[in-house]
Amino acid sequence: MNPLANKIRPKNLGEVIGQKHLLGEGKILQDMISSGHLMNMIFYGPPGTGKTTVANIIASATGKKFYKLNATTDSLKDIKDIIKDLNTIMGYNGVILYIDEIHHFTKRIQQSLLEFIENGQITLIGSTTENPYFYIFKAILSRSIVLEFKKLTKEDIVEGLKRALELIKDDFPGKIISYDEAALNYMGELCEGDLRRALNILELILYSNSIKKDEICITINSIEKFSQKKILNYDRDGDSHYDILSAFQKSIRGSDANAAILYLGMLIKAGDLASICRRLLVIASEDVGLAYPQAISIVKSCIDAALQLGFPEARIPLAEAVILLATAPKSNSAILAIDSALKDLETLDVGEIPLYLKDGHYEGAKVLGRMQNYKYPHNYKNSYTEQQYLPNNVKMKQYYTFGNNKMEQISKAYWDKIKENKEI
Missing domain, CATH: 1.20.272.10 (Zinc Finger, Delta Prime; domain 3)
Structure with a gap:
């Protein structure tokens, strides 16, 4: 049986649910199709957001032959077999090679694609649910444009379900199909942006209830029955x-x-x-x-x-x-201090550590001027005396600023008194 998701697969960009930032009038994909000039592309986004559908539509709209591979099951041999067929393709305006889950291809296989991309034999569209800047070979990325497919909203899912119900009704002659609006909204929440998952649940409800009943009603109870528990969209490696x-x-x-x-x-x-x-x-x-x-x-x-x-x-x-x-009360004074110091170390010549702060516990240190005229703080009142500790080039720098919270303000008040030679 042909899955419902395939039966209602959009035939043109106007039927695609969501992704208006890519597919709307004047947007990048619409403009590419209108001009007939396609770039190599990486489609990046969660499952069930229309990546494969859009690739199919692009091929159809531009008159190109569409080949689809899956990086989890196919290999370099499958790519080479497609390349061998290129000379036998007649009546097409080029070839689109769509590689699903392209991040699963090894670096060697991704490198082998470069030859065919650069000589214009194929237009590559790779899709991935993982961040391409972490998982896709940089040479592929530099020759491609990355397009992010956004997670579908609850409203997008509901729109897709209503479209499916309208298109599928002829498959159930003599049956009345109805739904609660609240049920479709619940499905939109449940499926967390994955329209394919929502359609699979809808398909189970429709076909499981079509055998004995003249009316099929999509309710929250029926959705809970066939959806099982909610699956969080989480992959610890993703x-x-x-x-x-x-x-x-x-x-x-x-x-x-x-x-x-x-x-x-x-x-x-x-x-x-x-x-x-x-x-x-x-x-x-x-x-x-x-x-x-x-x-x-x-x-x-x-x-x-x-x-x-x-x-x-x-x-x-x-x-x-x-x-x-x-x-708890909050303060980011520590990270601001260390990051400021690290930035100066990367961009400035901070200069030499003052001689009197350098290690002087070895023979000859005195001759080198080490640890001369160092003021030992514990010999002074409140274990403090004024002394330059920063290198000369940054001696006026202030890396740490007391945070505006009770704990640090108490500390600030203490040191303000000490440094002003006031009694504690």
Whole structure:
């Protein structure tokens, strides 16, 4: 049986759901097709967003022969077989070679494509769910344009489902097909931007209920029955891994404990304990920092407990650490300080360390002027005396600025008094 997703596959760009930033009037793909001048392209985006469909439409609209390979199952031999057929192709305005999941091809196979791309024998369209700048051979990228296919919205999914229901009704003569608007909206939420998954669920509902019933009604209950549990769009080795971790840290930084707990749940569902632990330690230093310097010790204890417990119990100390960090006062003064210093070291000649700060604990150090006239702070009141510590070229630089939080402001007040020679 021909799958529903194939039956209703769009025949032209106007029927494609979503991707208006690429397919609308005056947009890049529409302009390419209108001009007849195609570039090599990498389609990058989540599954079920129309990458294969759009490649097919481009081939049809430009009169090119369409070949499709899948990098997970095909090989260099399959590419060479297609190249051998090029001279026998008649009546076509060139060839489009579409390679699904191109990131699975080895570097050697990707390199072999260069010859055929550069001599114009084929127009390459590669599709990938992974960030192409991490996984695609740079020479391929430099000869291609990367087009990002966006995750479909709930409204896009609902539009696609309604279109499918309209096109499929002739397959069920004598049957009445109805739906609850709320059910389609639920499906739009459930399938997280993957129209193909939504169509597969719809197909199960339609054909499973068409045998005994004269009326097929798509309801929330029927969707729950055939969809099983919700599948999070998460792959610990893929792009969404970094998206969730990014949202996780930004939510804690923004002091939103509710969002942080939700993203922690996504990471726990994926079983990604190592990434959670590493990111929590980073956040404790980067975002909470000196506003609550004890936080990193507490977080480290929670992490040690989580690692010892393992899932599912690890979720408890991890949640404790997340809530602690999300509700703690925030300061990024430490990361700003070190990044500022590193930038100067990369771009400036900071000069020599003052001689009196250099190591003087060896024979001949005095002759070299090492450690002469050094003022030992503990010999002075409050263990402080004014002295230049920075190299001359940057002696006026200020890398650390006290954060605007209670802890650092207490420290600032202390040192302001000390350096003004006031009594403490």
